[in-house]
Amino acid sequence: MSWTRRDFVAAGIAAGSLARAGANDRIRVGIIGNGGRSRDHIAELTRIPGVEIAAVADPDDTLTMEKSAAIDKLTGHAPSRQRDLRRILDDKNIDAVTIACCNHWHALAAIWALQAGKHVYVEKPVCHDLFSGMQMVAASRRYGRMAQGGTQRRSNEYIRRAFRALRDGVIGDVYMARCIHFQDRPSLGFRQPQAPPSTLDWDLWLGPARQQEYHANLHPYNWHWFWDFGNGELGNNGVHFIDLARWGLNRRWPSKITSTGGRFGYHDQGQTPNTQLTTYQFEDGVQLVVEIRNRYTNREQDLSSGVIFYGSKGYMISEHDRGCYEVYLEGSKTPGPVYSAADDPERIDDRKSTGAHFRNFFSAVRSGNRESLNADIEETFLSTGYCLLGNIAFRRGHEIRVDPATGNITGDAEAARMARDVCRKPFTVPDRV
Numbered sequence: 001m002s003w004t005r006r007d008f009v010a011a012g013i014a015a016g017s018l019a020r021a022g023a024n025d026r027i028r029v030g031i032i033g034n035g036g037r038s039r040d041h042i043a044e045l046t047r048i049p050g051v052e053i054a055a056v057a058d059p060d061d062t063l064t065m066e067k068s069a070a071i072d073k074l075t076g077h078a079p080s081r082q083r084d085l086r087r088i089l090d091d092k093n094i095d096a097v098t099i100a101c102c103n104h105w106h107a108l109a110a111i112w113a114l115q116a117g118k119h120v121y122v123e124k125p126v127c128h129d130l131f132s133g134m135q136m137v138a139a140s141r142r143y144g145r146m147a148q149g150g151t152q153r154r155s156n157e158y159i160r161r162a163f164r165a166l167r168d169g170v171i172g173d174v175y176m177a178r179c180i181h182f183q184d185r186p187s188l189g190f191r192q193p194q195a196p197p198s199t200l201d202w203d204l205w206l207g208p209a210r211q212q213e214y215h216a217n218l219h220p221y222n223w224h225w226f227w228d229f230g231n232g233e234l235g236n237n238g239v240h241f242i243d244l245a246r247w248g249l250n251r252r253w254p255s256k257i258t259s260t261g262g263r264f265g266y267h268d269q270g271q272t273p274n275t276q277l278t279t280y281q282f283e284d285g286v287q288l289v290v291e292i293r294n295r296y297t298n299r300e301q302d303l304s305s306g307v308i309f310y311g312s313k314g315y316m317i318s319e320h321d322r323g324c325y326e327v328y329l330e331g332s333k334t335p336g337p338v339y340s341a342a343d344d345p346e347r348i349d350d351r352k353s354t355g356a357h358f359r360n361f362f363s364a365v366r367s368g369n370r371e372s373l374n375a376d377i378e379e380t381f382l383s384t385g386y387c388l389l390g391n392i393a394f395r396r397g398h399e400i401r402v403d404p405a406t407g408n409i410t411g412d413a414e415a416a417r418m419a420r421d422v423c424r425k426p427f428t429v430p431d432r433v
């Protein structure tokens with residue numbers, strides 16, 4: 001679909017106007033992408049008063065059937081089932097979409113939805129290349145719709161309190177943040193190209209990606225480990241912890257990035273590294289370090305996934321399983337201040353953060369106040385951008401440099417070219433949104 005200026009006028013979408021739903025209006029939602037993560041979208045959306053799942057879309061008919069039956073069971077009302085997300089965008093009665101499809105579709109689906117006047121909640125990583133992400137942020141501004149990224153820990157109050165303390169100097173001058181995500185992932189083996197299942201519209205699934213044959217290691221889920229569709233573990237789970245580190249450090253773009261690693265321990269069809277060490281350096285020398293391990297490994301101080309901040313007086317470590325951040329000062333082995341979800345009024349720990357994040361999104365849709373979004377699209381775009389830059393540095397095999405004011409790659413034409421995907425027509429990201 002390509003929306004023209006005339007379509008916007010016909011749909012009554014004035015650029016810059018902020019459409020909002022009244023406090024008592026029903027908000028009708030379409031879920032784009034009906035795989036694993038959509039289960040959480042369904043579970044959480046069906047709990048929010050005044051929100052109705054009116055449509056679901058996926059190029060895989062078996063999944064739309066399955067998810068529509070699940071919604072019917074929960075609510076007594078089956079949503080409309082679509083193969084093509086554009087049918088949801090054409091429906092003037094749909095107010096918002098939540099996007100949980102494969103990464104290579106995220107930004108284009110979000111841009112089309114914003115152009116069609118819908119509010120957008122889009123899963124992390126919110127884009128597959130830097131250009132489409134910038135265009136998505138621009139579209140959210142131009143069409144005055146709410147756009148929230150799926151980095152749900154931004155809706156945890158205890159993390160907000162911990163980071164306030166971090167900025168108030170609880171560990172002194174912070175000079176480094178270290179993100180880790182350790183999760184064993186077995187070999188994918190090799191799957192031969194074959195005809196796609198008759199229930200799957202393969203051309204639509206590919207969308208903007210390069211034309212190629214279907215094989216069973218792509219759909220569902222394992223597309224994450226192929227460059228045309230996914231962003232490896234750095235862009236999968238790494239983005240959550242990069243987002244926290246960037247929030248805690250209160251930074252936008254870095255200036256230098258290096259990334260090393262490989263796909264170790266087996267030979268399989270996957271392309272992205274299963275072991276990756278990426279360093280982002282800011283102009284003042286502060287560092288953000290991300291370590292991904294998808295093979296057998298130890299934990300670090302009982303942590304397998306999270307973020308640690310290091311300062312001149314001590315360190316602060318996340319304990320996401322227990323829902324708290326602990327501070328250890330001056331070499332002490334017993335924690336100093338602890339910021340825990342158990343002390344928050346609503347006790348939103350990590351297991352409950354997706355629900356809180358959706359509630360925050362719909363409350364902003366009702367109020368029309370973008371400032372109230374906990375993860376406005378630009379924030380999740382910046383964090384996604386770190387993953388994209390890390391992977392470009394990894395694939396280039398050397399340090400890349402970035403203009404910290406803009407996020408644009410400098411001094412390496414090939415790396416700069418990699419910041420924009422070549423999209424297959426007609427699934428192109430517009431130059432002007």
Ligand SMILES: NC(=O)c1ccc[n+]([C@@H]2O[C@H](COP(=O)([O-])OP(=O)(O)OC[C@H]3O[C@@H](n4cnc5c(N)ncnc54)[C@H](O)[C@@H]3O)[C@@H](O)[C@H]2O)c1
Pocket residue numbers: 032033034035036037038057058059060063083084085100101102103105123124125150151152204205206207219220221222236
């Ligand atoms: N925020 C979180 O904690 C969290 C957790 C899990 C997954 N996710 C994100 O959710 C997204 C989906 O992950 P998943 O595990 O469900 O993967 P999945 O492969 O199970 O589901 C993706 C679905 O998108 C569908 N799809 C492809 N093209 C589409 C299109 N044009 N329109 C509609 N649907 C299309 C696929 O057919 C598939 O069913 C990913 O981006 C992932 O990073 C976020």
